[in-house]
Amino acid sequence: MKAQSRTAWIIFRWPLLLGGLNIAGLLLGLVGNGMTDVIACLLVSSPLLVVAGRYAGKRGIADIGIPLS
Amino acid sequence: MGQRAFRRWYLVHKWTSLVCTAFLFMLCVTGLPLIFHAELDQTLGHTPPLATVAPGMPRPTLDAIVARVLANRPNEEVQFVEFDADRPVATIITGSSASAPESEAHLQPVDLRTGRFIAPPPRRAGFMFWMEEAHKRMFLGLGGTLFLGAMGLLFLAAIVSGIVVYAPFMRKLPFGTVRRSRSMRLRWLDLHNLFGITTAAWLTVIGLTGVFNTLDQPLADWWRSTQLSAMTAPYRDAPPLRRVGSVDIAIEAARRGSPGMKPLIVAWPGTFFSSPHHFNVFMTGDTPLTSKLLRPSLVDAATGQLTDTRDMPLLIRALFLSRPLHFGDYGGLGLKIVWALLDLVAIVILGSGIYLWLGRKPVPIEIRQAALATEAVSR
Numbered sequence: 001m002k003a004q005s006r007t008a009w010i011i012f013r014w015p016l017l018l019g020g021l022n023i024a025g026l027l028l029g030l031v032g033n034g035m036t037d038v039i040a041c042l043l044v045s046s047p048l049l050v051v052a053g054r055y056a057g058k059r060g061i062a063d064i065g066i067p068l069s
Numbered sequence: 070m071g072q073r074a075f076r077r078w079y080l081v082h083k084w085t086s087l088v089c090t091a092f093l094f095m096l097c098v099t100g101l102p103l104i105f106h107a108e109l110d111q112t113l114g115h116t117p118p119l120a121t122v123a124p125g126m127p128r129p130t131l132d133a134i135v136a137r138v139l140a141n142r143p144n145e146e147v148q149f150v151e152f153d154a155d156r157p158v159a160t161i162i163t164g165s166s167a168s169a170p171e172s173e174a175h176l177q178p179v180d181l182r183t184g185r186f187i188a189p190p191p192r193r194a195g196f197m198f199w200m201e202e203a204h205k206r207m208f209l210g211l212g213g214t215l216f217l218g219a220m221g222l223l224f225l226a227a228i229v230s231g232i233v234v235y236a237p238f239m240r241k242l243p244f245g246t247v248r249r250s251r252s253m254r255l256r257w258l259d260l261h262n263l264f265g266i267t268t269a270a271w272l273t274v275i276g277l278t279g280v281f282n283t284l285d286q287p288l289a290d291w292w293r294s295t296q297l298s299a300m301t302a303p304y305r306d307a308p309p310l311r312r313v314g315s316v317d318i319a320i321e322a323a324r325r326g327s328p329g330m331k332p333l334i335v336a337w338p339g340t341f342f343s344s345p346h347h348f349n350v351f352m353t354g355d356t357p358l359t360s361k362l363l364r365p366s367l368v369d370a371a372t373g374q375l376t377d378t379r380d381m382p383l384l385i386r387a388l389f390l391s392r393p394l395h396f397g398d399y400g401g402l403g404l405k406i407v408w409a410l411l412d413l414v415a416i417v418i419l420g421s422g423i424y425l426w427l428g429r430k431p432v433p434i435e436i437r438q439a440a441l442a443t444e445a446v447s448r
Contacts, residue, residue, distance in 0.1 A: 011236050014244045019270030026274055029400035030390065031358045041403040047267035048410050054245040054263060 021046045075237055082230035087426065089223040090419050096217070096279070097416045099204040102197065104397055104408050109197060115190040119156060122182045129184035130317050135161060137184065138177050148174060149342075150316065150335040154353075154360070157181045160189075167339030211286055218283030225276045228269060235266050254428050261421040264414050271411050272418075278395035285388060292385050293341065300367050300377040301344035310338055310346050310370055318373035323350035323366035326375040330354055333363060338370045346370055352378075361399070362389050 025043025028036055070078075102109055110116050135147055138161040145163040152159045159181055164174045178187040191198065207213035239246075239262065247259040265272075320332050330352035336342040343349040348370050351363040366378040380386070393399035397408030 006240055008236060011239050011244070015232075015235075015266045015269065018267050022268075022270040023274070026271075026394060029404055030361075030393065031356075032400075033357045037400045037404065040400050041407055044271070044400075044404060045407040045410075047271065048407065048414070050245065050267050051264060051414065054247065 018047055018050060070233075070237060075234065078230050078233040082227055082234050083426070085223045085227040085230065086422050089220040089227065090423060092217065092220040093224055094416065094419050095207075096204060096220075097412050097419065099200045100396070101409055101412055102200050103204055104405050104412070106197065106396075106398065108402075108405075110190070113195070113197070115195075115197075116156075117188060119158070119180055119187075120183070120185065126182065128182055131159070131181075131320070132315050132317050134159070134179050134181070134184050135316060138163065138179070138186075141177075142175060145175065146339075147337045148340050149337065152331075152333055153178075154333065158187065167337055168341065205282075214283045214286065218280050221276050221280035221283065225273065225280070228265075228272055228276060231265055232269055235262055238262060254425065257421045257424055261418060261425060264418045264421070268411060268414055268418070272415060274394060275415075278391035281388060281391045282395055288385060288388055289341075292382065296379065296382060297342070297344070297349075297365070300365070300379065301347060303376070304344060304346045307346055313338055313370050314373050316348060319348040319368040319370070320350055322368045322373055322375040323352055323378070326366050326378045327352040327364055330359075330364060343367075347376065357399070358390075361393055362386055 021043045025040045025046070028043065029040030032040060107116075131150065135150070139145065139147065142163050145165060146167050147161060148164050148167055148169070149162040150159050151162065157180065158178050160176050160178045162174050162176055164170075172193065176189045176192060178189055179185065180187060202208050205214060205217075207217060209216070238258075242259075245263055247263060248255050316335060320335065323332060324330070332350050333353040334342075334351040336349040336351070338347055339345050340349075342351075342365075344367070346369065347367040350366045350368060352366055353360055353363055362381070364378060364380055367376045368374065369376050381389075397404055
């Protein structure tokens with residue numbers, strides 16, 4: 001495989017998206033109630049979903065169709 | 070980033086992490102049961118179920134309840150009344166004097182519907198007490214709290230430097246790469262990077278709110294010497310209070326002054342959060358956000374007249390919001406479970422960091438960085 005040097009944007013775009021979702025979930029849970037709590041819970045758990053998906057899978061997330069890089 | 074800059078950031082990450090890791094490990098472990106404080110209190114029998122009450126049964130007044138509690142403790146004074154947010158229960162807190170330290174106070178929970186006493190939770194004993202003391206003070210009082218705040222600052226520096234050094238490691242690797250076929254050390258480096266970068270936002274929030282929470286005592290002192298002092302200024306030269314009036318009347322006056330809000334805590338005259346002449350009724354809102362904030366309402370303890378009520382300063386309101394954001398106890402059981410899982414991920418990050426440091430090779434970081442890049446190319 002030929003690896004190419006990646007820009008900071010390419011390296012950090014997915015971490016930034018995850019961080020944004022995470023923060024949005026934290027704040028939504030603070031102001032919301034009922035259904036918004038469920039959405040907040042899902043957003044806060046987004047890093048866990050990525051970790052679980054990546055760690056459990058034999059191949060990378062990139063290999064299962066999500067264009068991560 | 071040049072090699073010199075990378076080396077500097079790497080050293081910052083290494084040393085800030087190493088210094089605070091043991092304390093963070095303790096905080097992660099002790100924080101885990103604190104996430105489920107309410108559930109564990111119930112399981113441990115600290116919040117016994119309330120008796121069923123016939124509808125229409127007249128409620129005793131709070132004045133009558135307080136009088137009964139004081140009759141049981143004739144040499145004590147009331148310091149605070151705390152209302153349970155979820156149940157018709159109030160805890161009457163008494164001490165040898167209004168200003169006696171919290172550690173010497175006695176708690177008497179009471180069913181507000183019947184006036185019946187409820188068995189108080191264990192005071193300064195039991196599993197949850199030890200967990201809370203270790204997590205908040207390390208059994209060292211304010212000094213322990215501030216020390217943990219300093220460790221929190223190092224933790225934040227470790228997160229920022231970790232994000233900076235993540236980039237050179239990932240320059241030739243796709244996001245989320247875990248090189249399973251390579252050495253165990255490389256696999257754990259990838260996992261450390263993956264776990265760290267995906268949870269960086271959550272870890273930053275926990276770190277920031279944790280540091281902020283360690284300042285709660287200094288911030289309380291600041292609020293008392295600024296806002297509370299200004300609110301009680303007209304009473305500075307007033308003669309001493311002869312007799313404490315009705316707390317029921319004080320609460321009604323506070324309700325009228327803050328429509329739509331309900332009392333959460335009443336501080337008696339002479340306590341830290343009041344003045345020698347006032348009840349301070351801390352009101353709270355009924356929305357998810359405002360229920361986490363308090364609004365002080367000063368009521369003249371002799372006449373029952375509301376003398377002042379104000380929103381607390383921004384810094385104090387931020388402190389109130391940083392507590393739920395730190396412990397994750399504001400979005401139901403689902404969020405608590407997610408919080409606990411993220412806490413476990415944080416423990417893995419700490420453990421893998423130590424593993425990587427213990428298994429380090431005696432070669433300069435620049436060479437290791439180059440080797441990692443080569444491995445990425447040849448994988």
